[in-house]
Amino acid sequence: METVSDWTSFGGDLSVHDHESETLGCTMRFAVFEPPQTDEEPVPVLWYLSGLTCNWSNVMEKGGLQRKAAELGVMIVAPDTSPRGQDVADDEAYDFGQGAGFYLTATQDPWAKHYKMDQYIMEELPSVIRSNFAADMRRQSIFGHSMGGHGALVLALRNPGHFRSVSAFSPIVAPTQVPWGEKAFSTYLGDDKEAWKEWDACELVKKTQLDTTILIDQGEDDQFLEEQLKPGLFEQACREAGQPLAIRLRPGYDHSYYFISTFMDDHIMHHAKALYG
Structure with missing residues (x-):
């Protein structure tokens, strides 16, 4: 692991690192915010998964998470959104290829060689964190934005009991029902739509429910609300499955980090309660 950047923030430490990923077959970059409490003991870990076109920097630079994470003693890890590099398959579109890994394991060539973001986040990167930081890996939670919100919900539902809490x-x-997903799934996973369901939160919650309340914040003025996000579908699926869900529609807010930073403290407090409960 190579440290690329390092800053002091709210008494803690924000650092950026590169490492060679055996899972993805390329160099990966991630960021970690360590709260000041790590000087005394390991602290729980909160994973943040970013959206389309993003990387570690979006949430660490614009999310406003450091103050509350430092106060509550929560380490936050921000992975990249896809494998990267000249040898990694890509596409010119913003919503597919590098920057748009959708947190799944691709089965179709040429994507299958590198696109295994779920394995990377669930297995390889936690091992790196465990070996290099004062992280209590017995206590983990997960959240994310947009495509990363999809990733957080899906990884939590596919791995019940692994995360103490989840939000988005x-x-x-x-x-499986919106253009972003249909485009990505048909190319990463092929034409078998039954296989798509294994990466769809609305489908997964029908089979698996978590013993924690899922928290979702959604801006009512989000430009992608009606065509791509459709939170009502998940609300209905959770209601029918008996999955506890707190979904909050926020008037006037859009899809941006102005929205995310406004309610970031709420989400960190939600997770800290579960991590320290």
């Missing part, structure tokens, strides 16, 4: 900003909740 503006998540893609039904990728």
